[in-house]
Amino acid sequence: MIIRKEFSVLLLLLSLILALLPLTANRSFTAKPDKLLSDVLNEDASFTVDQVAEFIIREDNTVQLIDLRLPEEFRKQAIPGAVNIPYPEFVTKDPEIWLGNKNVRNIFYSAGDIESDYALVYARGLGYDNSYVMAGGVTEWIRTVMETKFTGDRITARENALFETRRRAGEMFTELNNLPDSLKMKFLESKKFSAKKLDGGCE
Amino acid sequence: MNPYLAGILLGIVLLTAMVVSGRGLGASGGYKYCVVSIVGAVDPPHVENSEYYSKYFENGKKPLTNWLTLEIFGVVAGGLISGAVSGRLKLKVEKSPKISVTRRLIFAFLGGVLFVYGGQLARGCTSGAALSGMAVLSLAGFVTMIAIFGSAYVFAWIFRKNWI
């Protein structure tokens, strides 16, 4: 039978242990090394700029672009729909707030491949399997999407579709980045992270 | 059953809910889902016109299959099992001998109206907000609990004739 005294002492002891343990729900590396490596090297973890262009023109909101460059570069030119999390900030803060929504696929990009690849390993290592990169970064985007030119005599249907996608994504890109600064900042900042919707309470 | 033992049992059930479904328990929400699904079955145009009702049916969701709805069905079943096992199954009106049956039933009904209404406003009743909220250290849970118990003590003096 539960006796009040012993029970209270037990509870106090347990909570004392909790108070003394370093229990700040720290993120720890959960991935197994070999699985992590095979995951990030797998081409499934990487999207081409064309695939990203598709997401943009379709306004797919299961996808979130994350621009890892510094704020000044982001303000000059950004891909429509991206949020800016500078790389140094990304790897020092708890990424749960940005990556926690398991229903959203996060696509990292930077100027080239380096920082986005680091971020991919970092995020996947912490267990965020919903992390991907856009191969080639902004450089590849400009080269492929913005400066896309059709060469040759005939165009196949597939090439036509591809060309169309690039053109429209390019238009959106130009439109966004030509906005006067004040409007542009408002547009970019309106992209807030929606808190991941957990079920609960009596609601 | 010894209250502390019952408390441990209840705590384990709550912990199980957290571990299996990532949430705490609830009750008043279940009432709401039942009402919403009945309204949806009886008067669909009303549901479509109402912003509040329609959000329970978007994306093909059915309020009757909600976690909370099933959970309150379980509560009824669990109570029945416990009552059967302990020999407490008995049809009766529990009340103080100093008041009439009618008075007790009227107050019980009104109490229900107020409790679930308040529970939906506060987004949780004693189970969903206070109990489960405290178990996850939610500030809302603590505030709601203090509000419930505080006001109950105040009202207790007013309604004392009903109980003592």
Place this chain on the structure above:
Amino acid sequence: MAPLSSYFAFPEWLNMLTAFLIGIGFGFALEQAGFSSSRKLAGMFYGYDTTVIKVFFTAAIVALIGSQFLSYFGLLNLNQVYVNEFYVTASIVGGVIMGAGFIMGGFCPGTGLCAMSIGKIDAMAFVAGGFAGAFLFTETYPLIEGMANARYKGPVKINESLGLSPGLFTLIMVAAAVAMFWIAELAEKKFARPEITNDLK
């Protein structure tokens, strides 16, 4: 890895089944605690029966301590467990209304259900009133919508707002609960009403 429903996609029927089973456990525990009796529940507010505070705090503390230990051993991801969102006005106003409902009805929504299942007619009246109250809320929602959504603070945790670690707050809460258990025992002696408590046995 837990919560199981976050890490393993649950098909809908499994979600419903687990909810039902957990509900059974909930109803069983409530009824075993004696909460299927309105006079026992009301006793908390008149001093002659303090079972409510003992069961309530024991349950909350067991789940609190248990979940924190599971989190420490990496078995439960507390970030994936729902934390109630704080709407200041609604929490307080709703709480006050509920307090009145508690004293008038003698039940809370959960205990009302398990009391109804063992045949308490007053509990059936309470549950009926509960459905009426839910209907009242859903129909009149636009009237109080502003108040219901006012002063939203998000899923704030109490230890964060006090600047304490979760473990330290747990310790303080346990200490407070233990003190309350002692006070409850004293209150039961002082405000004893054997005519009622004997009825409740």
